Amino acid sequence: MKSIRIGTRDSQLAMWQAEWVQSQLTKLYPDLNFVLVPMKTKGDKILDVPLSKIGDKGLFTKELEHGLLNDELDMAVHSLKDMPTQLPPGLIISAFCEREEPRDVFLSKNGVKLEELPPGALIGTSSLRRKSQLKHYRPDLNFTDLRGNLQTRWRKLQESDMVGIVLAAAGVKRLGWADRITQILPEDIMLSAVGQGSIAIEIDEKRSDIAELLARLNHPETERAVRAERTLMRKLEGGCQVPIGALGQVVEGEIILQGMVASLDGVRILKAEVKGTDPEKVGIEVANRLIEMGAASILEEIR
Numbered sequence: 001m002k003s004i005r006i007g008t009r010d011s012q013l014a015m016w017q018a019e020w021v022q023s024q025l026t027k028l029y030p031d032l033n034f035v036l037v038p039m040k041t042k043g044d045k046i047l048d049v050p051l052s053k054i055g056d057k058g059l060f061t062k063e064l065e066h067g068l069l070n071d072e073l074d075m076a077v078h079s080l081k082d083m084p085t086q087l088p089p090g091l092i093i094s095a096f097c098e099r100e101e102p103r104d105v106f107l108s109k110n111g112v113k114l115e116e117l118p119p120g121a122l123i124g125t126s127s128l129r130r131k132s133q134l135k136h137y138r139p140d141l142n143f144t145d146l147r148g149n150l151q152t153r154w155r156k157l158q159e160s161d162m163v164g165i166v167l168a169a170a171g172v173k174r175l176g177w178a179d180r181i182t183q184i185l186p187e188d189i190m191l192s193a194v195g196q197g198s199i200a201i202e203i204d205e206k207r208s209d210i211a212e213l214l215a216r217l218n219h220p221e222t223e224r225a226v227r228a229e230r231t232l233m234r235k236l237e238g239g240c241q242v243p244i245g246a247l248g249q250v251v252e253g254e255i256i257l258q259g260m261v262a263s264l265d266g267v268r269i270l271k272a273e274v275k276g277t278d279p280e281k282v283g284i285e286v287a288n289r290l291i292e293m294g295a296a297s298i299l300e301e302i303r
């Protein structure tokens with residue numbers, strides 16, 4: 001029997017996500033054989049530079065996409081958050097899996113909460129989005145860059161004078177670390193990244209056979225929410241390298257999309273919220289409101 005090849009990065013979180021997809025597919029199609037093909041991406045190899053300084057789109061996805069285009073893979077599993085809003089020609093996202101908790105969490109030594117930290121406390125994060133919003137909330141905190149996979153970040157927290165780190169709840173939960181969470185950060189303090197918490201499965205658009213298998217893994221509510229978020233991001237021409245946050249939620253059939261753009265020093269924070277039924281329209285509307293408020297000039301300064 002021919003195997004169906006699932007490409008993934010080889011970090012522990014990426015492997016967990018790909019194994020989850022593999023097990024869902026195996027349950028749905030017990031007669032098919034799904035195999036994992038772990039790969040390293042540029043983002044896994046360059047570990048000493050903040051992503052915002054590498055400044056390259058698709059750092060965690062390109063090698064897997066080559067695999068799809070060269071027929072070395074039948075599908076690629078990604079954290080949607082790591083995917084550029086513009087995919088290479090010929091590739092599509094075939095399934096948006098049901099989203100985990102989309103928000104960020106704070107993990108601190110001794111369980112000290114964000115609001116209880118002493119002035120000057122050192123926080124580890126390389127994310128401009130996280131840094132800007134934390135600076136806005138607590139201008140007295142200090143920051144240090146922190147990259148690497150989740151294991152590395154947790155270890156560095158223990159070995160350094162950092163008091164805490166900010167991570168995506170989704171990754172922390174998937175690794176079974178829920179008991180390490182000090183607090184979930186509410187979205188009015190920390191709006192999460194576009195696509196955060198959703199696993200996306202990318203394929204070659206010509207592979208209708210694979211699309212058919214994946215149709216049952218798609219979660220329509222998640223798809224509507226994250227399509228709205230990704231439209232907002234595309235309109236603002238952001239990437240994971242700019243301080244943009246977005247959260248779409250589907251409530252009684254309607255999408256509520258919150259968007260946020262911040263200056264790097266956290267002094268200016270722009271927020272907009274729009275309700276509607278069409279993800280693309282809602283995304284563009286929030287982007288336009290943010291642009292009216294001055295988002296373009298903030299983003300221009302950063303670029």
Ligand SMILES: NCc1[nH]cc(CCC(=O)O)c1CC(=O)O
Nearest residue numbers: 079081167168170171196197198
């Ligand atoms: N940038 C790395 C990354 N990509 C996806 C996740 C978490 C899982 C998810 O958002 O689905 C993480 C770790 C983090 O930001 O804490």
